[in-house]
Amino acid sequence: METNHTSPRYGMVIDVDRCTGCGNCMVACAVENNVPPADPKATERTGTTWMRVSKLENGLPFPENRSVYLPVSCQQCDHHTPCVSVCPQNAVEYDTESGIVAQIPVRCFGCRYCVTACPYHARYYNWWDPVWPEGMEKTLNPDVSTRMRGVVEKCNFCHGRLQAARAKAAAEGRRTIADAEYVPACGESCPTHAIHFGNLSDPNSDVSMLSKDKRAFRLLEELGTEPKVYFLSEQDWVHAIVKNKISTELKGHGNG
Amino acid sequence: MQFVGGSALGLLFTPIPWKVLNDSAIWTQNWPWIPAPLTGEFTSFGTTCTLCQSACGMRARSVGKQPVSLSGIPGHPFNNGSLCTAGILAHHLRYHPSRLRQPIKFLPGTGYGTPLSSTTVVDEISRCLNGNRGPVVILDGRPGRTASALFGQLGEAHPAVRYIPMSAPAFDVLHTMSDAPLGPLGYDIDGARLLVNFGAPLFDAWGTPSRASKVMDTRASKTQTVIHVEALCSRSASRSDQWIAARPGSEALLALSLACVMIEEKLYSAAAARTIGDFGEFSDYIRTFSPEAVSGASGVRPETIRTTARAFASQSPALAIVGNDASYETCAAVMALNILAGTVGHTGGVARRNAIPDAAVFPSSGVRAVSLHDVPDHSICTLIIDESLSGCTLSDALLEKKLVPKDATIISLSPFVTSRPYCTQYVVPSTVMFETMSDVPGPIDAAVSSLAVSAAVLQAPDGMMDAVQFAQMLGRALGSTTASGTTEELVKQRVAAIHASKRGTVFAPSTGVSTALQQCASADELWSALAEGGCWMDDAARGDNAPAAMTLMNAFRAAQISLPQSHNVDQLFVVPFAETTIYNGTPVSPLLSKVSQESGLRLSLRQAYVNPATAMARSVANGETISLTTKNGSMTVQAKVDASVMPDVIFVSIAGSRESSVSAHSAHDVRLLCNVNENGSFSSTPVSLQKVTA
Numbered sequence: 001m002e003t004n005h006t007s008p009r010y011g012m013v014i015d016v017d018r019c020t021g022c023g024n025c026m027v028a029c030a031v032e033n034n035v036p037p038a039d040p041k042a043t044e045r046t047g048t049t050w051m052r053v054s055k056l057e058n059g060l061p062f063p064e065n066r067s068v069y070l071p072v073s074c075q076q077c078d079h080h081t082p083c084v085s086v087c088p089q090n091a092v093e094y095d096t097e098s099g100i101v102a103q104i105p106v107r108c109f110g111c112r113y114c115v116t117a118c119p120y121h122a123r124y125y126n127w128w129d130p131v132w133p134e135g136m137e138k139t140l141n142p143d144v145s146t147r148m149r150g151v152v153e154k155c156n157f158c159h160g161r162l163q164a165a166r167a168k169a170a171a172e173g174r175r176t177i178a179d180a181e182y183v184p185a186c187g188e189s190c191p192t193h194a195i196h197f198g199n200l201s202d203p204n205s206d207v208s209m210l211s212k213d214k215r216a217f218r219l220l221e222e223l224g225t226e227p228k229v230y231f232l233s234e235q236d237w238v239h240a241i242v243k244n245k246i247s248t249e250l251k252g253h254g255n256g
Numbered sequence: 257m258q259f260v261g262g263s264a265l266g267l268l269f270t271p272i273p274w275k276v277l278n279d280s281a282i283w284t285q286n287w288p289w290i291p292a293p294l295t296g297e298f299t300s301f302g303t304t305c306t307l308c309q310s311a312c313g314m315r316a317r318s319v320g321k322q323p324v325s326l327s328g329i330p331g332h333p334f335n336n337g338s339l340c341t342a343g344i345l346a347h348h349l350r351y352h353p354s355r356l357r358q359p360i361k362f363l364p365g366t367g368y369g370t371p372l373s374s375t376t377v378v379d380e381i382s383r384c385l386n387g388n389r390g391p392v393v394i395l396d397g398r399p400g401r402t403a404s405a406l407f408g409q410l411g412e413a414h415p416a417v418r419y420i421p422m423s424a425p426a427f428d429v430l431h432t433m434s435d436a437p438l439g440p441l442g443y444d445i446d447g448a449r450l451l452v453n454f455g456a457p458l459f460d461a462w463g464t465p466s467r468a469s470k471v472m473d474t475r476a477s478k479t480q481t482v483i484h485v486e487a488l489c490s491r492s493a494s495r496s497d498q499w500i501a502a503r504p505g506s507e508a509l510l511a512l513s514l515a516c517v518m519i520e521e522k523l524y525s526a527a528a529a530r531t532i533g534d535f536g537e538f539s540d541y542i543r544t545f546s547p548e549a550v551s552g553a554s555g556v557r558p559e560t561i562r563t564t565a566r567a568f569a570s571q572s573p574a575l576a577i578v579g580n581d582a583s584y585e586t587c588a589a590v591m592a593l594n595i596l597a598g599t600v601g602h603t604g605g606v607a608r609r610n611a612i613p614d615a616a617v618f619p620s621s622g623v624r625a626v627s628l629h630d631v632p633d634h635s636i637c638t639l640i641i642d643e644s645l646s647g648c649t650l651s652d653a654l655l656e657k658k659l660v661p662k663d664a665t666i667i668s669l670s671p672f673v674t675s676r677p678y679c680t681q682y683v684v685p686s687t688v689m690f691e692t693m694s695d696v697p698g699p700i701d702a703a704v705s706s707l708a709v710s711a712a713v714l715q716a717p718d719g720m721m722d723a724v725q726f727a728q729m730l731g732r733a734l735g736s737t738t739a740s741g742t743t744e745e746l747v748k749q750r751v752a753a754i755h756a757s758k759r760g761t762v763f764a765p766s767t768g769v770s771t772a773l774q775q776c777a778s779a780d781e782l783w784s785a786l787a788e789g790g791c792w793m794d795d796a797a798r799g800d801n802a803p804a805a806m807t808l809m810n811a812f813r814a815a816q817i818s819l820p821q822s823h824n825v826d827q828l829f830v831v832p833f834a835e836t837t838i839y840n841g842t843p844v845s846p847l848l849s850k851v852s853q854e855s856g857l858r859l860s861l862r863q864a865y866v867n868p869a870t871a872m873a874r875s876v877a878n879g880e881t882i883s884l885t886t887k888n889g890s891m892t893v894q895a896k897v898d899a900s901v902m903p904d905v906i907f908v909s910i911a912g913s914r915e916s917s918v919s920a921h922s923a924h925d926v927r928l929l930c931n932v933n934e935n936g937s938f939s940s941t942p943v944s945l946q947k948v949t950a
Contacts, residue, residue: 020459020468020491023851027341030850031325038849047854063501065899066494109281135351137291138322148290191338191465
């Protein structure tokens with residue numbers, strides 16, 4: 001399945017019923033994007049996790065209590081992208097070539113308007129300079145720059161991997177890349193294959209078909225931001241909670 | 257004045273202030289203390305993860321030889337492209353802040369070690385081993401490696417040395433129930449129709465990382481049913497077909513009750529019963545544990561116990577499994593269930609694997625392996641432990657019980673600082689993954705034996721030893737003969753012996769397929785496949801491999817399981833809680849802060865799960881500090897109010913407790929608060945809870 005690189009809209013479909021909350025996506029994301037380990041003073045509110053897995057409970061007491069895990073990263077809003085509109089520095093850009101909302105930390109001066117504007121609490125402000133234990137900086141990914149304190153960062157669908165796939169295709173004389181050539185670190189590391197990734201503009205892609213599944217939902221759809229991250233669940237209580245209470249559930253897990 | 261004011265105003269409408277703002281943002285983000293990634297040529301190589309016995313095939317993306325990211329090898333028979341969280345971060349361990357740089361000696365009662373030179377530590381170990389002080393025991397946490405064979409040689413060559421291979425705790429108990437050696441064991445999960453799981457995190461990093469995905473697929477295709485027994489609605493409990501909420505510490509009672517129903521209703525395998533020499537005595541013993549008698553202590557209704565027992569007997573092949581942190585009593589009871597169901601040595605049960613065909617290199621002495629539980633109390637003068645294995649945690653309570661009081665010495669190989677205040681301890685610094693050649697025997701959830709290899713790609717720091725070199729050093733100190741040669745030479749000899757056997761299949765990452773070993777032209781070709789992250793898998797053992805003769809009461813006399821006299825419904829209990837087994841108790845990458853400290857996805861050290869009703873009754877809110885007091889001491893923890901845990905039971909995390917302190921006996925370790933039984937297992941301990949006000 002090949003897609004025209006001039007018009008893709010990359011998106012993600014996460015099967016909540018298959019997610020075990022192992023946290024692989026969180027650590028794989030941190031490795032890929034050079035997100036540093038926690039400062040000793042960091043908390044759940046001030047830590048940096050571009051992908052954050054939240055526990056969603058059905059609200060019943062023990063032993064009727066059941067839970068699922070909801071991996072939440074930047075939802076890559078396609079329409080009225082709130083963070084883009086509020087950034088005074090043009091440090092957030094909507095890439096029309098891929099549909100990815102890109103963060104450009106070197107332009108960011110840390111006003112945190114975008115953190116406030118993001119309805120998904122998916123943006124993280126660097127409260128501390130990045131520090132790795134001595135020697136561990138040798139394990140940093142050379143494709144991604146480290147960021148210092150005072151700037152905002154977030155998921156960009158591992159944009160470095162997209163660039164690498166495009167470069168490889170160009171070197172081979174191709175103008176298009178196949179879905180399998182570009183997979184973000186979270187999707188690659190998911191041991192239960194709960195995370196699907198691909199081109200939503202391609203009606204034949206996995207993600208395109210899964211996004212139309214009757215189990216599919218998006219977070220805060222009523223805001224009209226057209227997020228490109230979909231979730232799947234067969235469980236009615238998950239849909240009910242997401243529709244009615246999702247903003248409450250995620251409160252306190254965000255940043256800033 | 258007007259000119260200056262006008263110029264200042266006009267300046268705002270030019271790009272200059274914005275350019276200055278932008279440039280200053282860039283300048284202030286390029287300070288020399290901000291770490292920069294390596295530069296150089298990108299390469300890629302395959303290898304095998306050695307952090308646990310799952311032997312996951314992994315591909316490393318590297319700059320020069322330095323790995324910068326790790327991912328699973330798609331199609332690999334064990335992990336099929338998946339890694340666990342610890343495996344994804346395995347390349348960080350080389351730079352872990354707790355890395356031990358030189359040998360160190362701890363004296364009893366102190367938390368401070370004295371650094372020693374490499375030659376001094378060898379001299380002192382030699383004097384210790386040759387001082388005729390008494391029995392020496394070598395504990396091997398991962399049998400089946402080349403290093404294991406060398407440890408075994410030491411046990412055979414020296415009369416004072418006893419070699420104890422430690423497999424999964426449940427298999428250790430099963431070995432003691434069999435009258436003849438059972439050989440290597442594994443769970444044939446794929447072949448089972450019904451799994452009754454006593455607390456193993458089946459959907460959360462138990463066995464190979466792809467296990468959860470495989471079980472989900474078999475459940476979706478209605479070919480397998482999973483019943484989970486645990487005191488909290490964990491990740492595994494909530495994803496199983498049925499969850500039985502049993503009080504913590506009652507798992508053994510529940511398993512025996514299932515066995516009781518099977519015997520009462522004659523649901524057991526008649527063929528299996530004929531092999532149990534003490535079937536009559538066992539039947540008499542087990543009558544005490546009727547569903548009605550066990551119901552009160554376990555909190556499980558008698559009808560649920562009977563229904564589960566009938567399902568276990570009728571949905572053949574059925575398999576009962578248990579987590580690696582289960583007590584001796586639970587392991588004994590769960591293995592008795594498998595024996596009664598007749599699934600030991602059969603498809604879909606506890607598989608008896610063929611031994612790795614390396615007898616030409618390491619001839620087996622035929623000496624029957626013993627369990628640490630069989631060693632008399634207070635009898636070990638010198639204990640040798642290979643602690644270079646991540647996730648291999650030993651019960652300090654059991655070790656302390658087996659050692660000679662006050663005069664024992666532990667000699668351990670470890671990449672990290674580790675000490676035990678109840679004895680003298682020498683810690684020899686070891687290599688970590690990527691620094692040494694190593695072989696990995698294979699996962700617990702595979703029905704056949706296997707072998708994979710991890711190559712050395714980075715230079716180990718000076719003074720570090722791998723397990724083979726450690727065994728050879730001990731051999732020299734004891735004056736015994738062990739196999740000579742470098743680690744790579746010895747592993748290659750093993751691989752050549754496997755190739756000569758022409759048994760099994762080999763998975764080659766370069767092709768992504770498994771082929772019969774007979775098609776592998778040479779030992780070098782097999783070596784190449786293994787060295788790039790492939791694996792060799794043996795053929796399944798043929799025919800009926802049921803044990804010929806079993807004696808169950810050996811284990812149950814040691815287990816001393818009894819029904820509690822009464823249960824105070826208002827009493828609070830504290831339980832040590834390990835969310836995942838791979839990295840509890842051993843240092844891991846600091847980047848795992850993402851799943852604990854920075855997100856609350858998993859419990860951090862000094863955090864505890866408390867049921868909302870329990871918390872509300874004591875006016876404790878989520879995140880508040882509480883004090884827990886038992887007759888053994890007290891500690892403060894942060895309460896995480898969670899409806900998935902049983903009321904009146906406090907689950908306290910043991911995550912990273914060894915990492916947080918040089919001593920296992922620290923104020924952060926909840927295990928010190930808990931009662932320990934005769935077998936070194938922690939039992940539910942009555943506790944009082946008080947809210948700590950600032």
